[in-house]
Each structure stands twice: as C-alpha cells, then as structure tokens.
Amino acid sequence: MAHTPRIALSIALALTLSASPLAQASSALAVEMGCTNCHSNAFHPNAPSFQQLADESAKRRGETGAEDHLMSELRKPRLLGRIGAHEHLSEESARALARWMLDGAH
C-alpha cells in the first residue's frame, strides 16, 4: 500500500485547512447528541451555555493535553446527578466536541 501515507497526509491537511466546516460539523453533533437539550437552553439554567464552556476551556487553549483534559472532564461519571449524554459519548464524538469547544464553540 504505497499510497496510504499520502492519503493520510491529505486527510490531515484537509482537517487543518478546513477548520470551519469541521466546527460546523461539531455544532451539528452537539445538537444530534442532545447536548443542546441542556446547554445553551434557557429552560436549563443549571447547565452552562456552550459559550461559557468555551470561555472556560479557552484558558487551556494551546496547552498540551487540553483536549484530553476536557474529554475526561466531560465523560467522567458524576457521583450526584449522572448525565447520560456525557457518559455515553464515544471517544471520537467526545474528542470532536472538546476540540469544537476549545475552538470557541461557534
């Protein structure tokens, strides 16, 4: 498979160059995963808005491990008031959503 590395490289390049289509994909993912049932929903004032979460995570933007940190914060089981939508996220979705929030959740 001589051309496999080249394909991987073009995927990596496409991901780097097309930040905004990726961000759109993640905001759609937030809706699809039910995140907006609580976050950025006036009827759930106890859940921070995505803008607040993005502002909070902005402190760690650019730090190594920022994405992993946010992913584990998100997926860790809470002792009180477990949140299924958090805990049931696949690693892949959690990473995409963490990256989206670190990028400002636009």
Ligand code: HEC
């Ligand atoms: C049932 C309501 C509900 C749903 C659905 C929900 N959340 Fe949350 N989320 C909360 C509440 C309440 C908090 C604040 C309390 C806490 O952190 O336990 C929170 C906290 C968070 C935090 C901060 C975590 C931390 O500890 O710093 C992130 C990030 C987050 N949610 C992302 C998401 C994403 C992404 C989704 C969709 C996959 C989602 N949430 C779905 C209610 C919800």
